Amino acid sequence: MENKIEARDLHLYYGEKHALKGINLDIYKNKVTALIGPSGCGKSTFLKSINRMNDYIDNVKITGQIYIDEEEVYSERVDTTILRKKVGMVFQQPNPFPMSIYDNVAYGPRVHGVKDKKQLDTIVKKSLDSCVLYEEVKDRLTSSALGLSGGQQQRLCIARALAVSPDIILLDEPTSALDPISTLKIEELLLQLKEEYTIVIVTHNMQQASRIADYTAFFLSGEMIEYGQTKDIFSLPKDKRTEDYITGRFG
């Protein structure tokens, strides 16, 4: 199995607070990897370290390395705009731009220099198709994205990420604000998308992790306690802390 993302002795500090403590983790290409753990354990912090979203936070200090395709993410040579094109991100609350459905998806490609209308049309259709959204919205692409349902908005956000041809998609609790049907649609979508992309998802939903993740990493108090195939983590975890968390004995 090929590594897509590698973390090596990664430490992150928010000022004095030691939020990530020596994380070593290999995330595999074209797999869905779930990050689980109680609130405040560092899983979202780790996720945002992958595409350097933590750069926007004051007083953040990072030591150690993260590699994507063997290139160090925190190298001074790295252009974070290019990095965030390669590593897309979807957040808990759907956040479509206050513009049309079409313009939401076309925004990223335009920023990266695509001007040809036909090319943009193709990109928009393909991205919306990939998210099983095109048929639902094809007759109103010029209408505001804010008029879509929550589930549709979240799929639009995924389409927006796909439009710039990423390799990796990071999702931070992408379905926690959605109804069960929308949740299942997003999960089905992620299972299809992993054929082409590497997916890392933070989730509080154990059943979701067990449904869609190939691998699961359990974080606790800034440390990664256990990592392995999801079926092993959820059936026979090696560490008692993992067992106690997934069985709801704490959390």
Place this chain on the structure above:
Amino acid sequence: MVRSRFEIELKALRTELNKMTYLVIEAIEECVVALKTQNIELAKQIVENDIKINQMERAIEARCYSLILKQQPIASDLRMISTALKVVTDLERIGDQSADIAKIITTLQGDSMYRMIEHIPDMARVAKKMVKGAIDAFNTNDLVLANQVVMMDDEMDEYFIIVKEEISEHIKSDIHNTDIGINFIIIAKYFERIGDHATNICEWAEFKTTGSVNEHRLL
């Protein structure tokens, strides 16, 4: 404590399983008493009590399904509940076999029958020990004990061979012993099957602890 209701329900499940085990072991013990003392009334009582064992099986199954539905158990909780579903089936079958033994006892007559059953009480003793040991191993995740119970099945098989040979000699010595001899072979076979069910329970004890049965990973 988080999930305290779930903990209470798991505890109740274990208690119900232990109650069912107690009834099953009692049935085995009473079969031996009924056999030795030719107590037809006790034998009839064993048959009637089997209804209660069957009802307990259904009640425990319903409890397990409810837990699966409401609590979505995983890891050790899932193994506990899923193996409870398996174990109640074996306990219910042990209850059935005891009732079947008791039904045969109600049809036996005459003093000669006791002379034929020299080693059948030994089989009953081993069966009871195996069932109790299997459930103890299941409750305490004691795989050493589970293995000891499985080894006792060899002793059970040896007794069965001895009993068959003894009964065969009795039949050869007097053709009028044929019917009663066949009945005792059936009784011996039921005790031997009880030992097999105890062995099954030990396999589920292994799965509950390790996720594997006979080192074959199931979960």
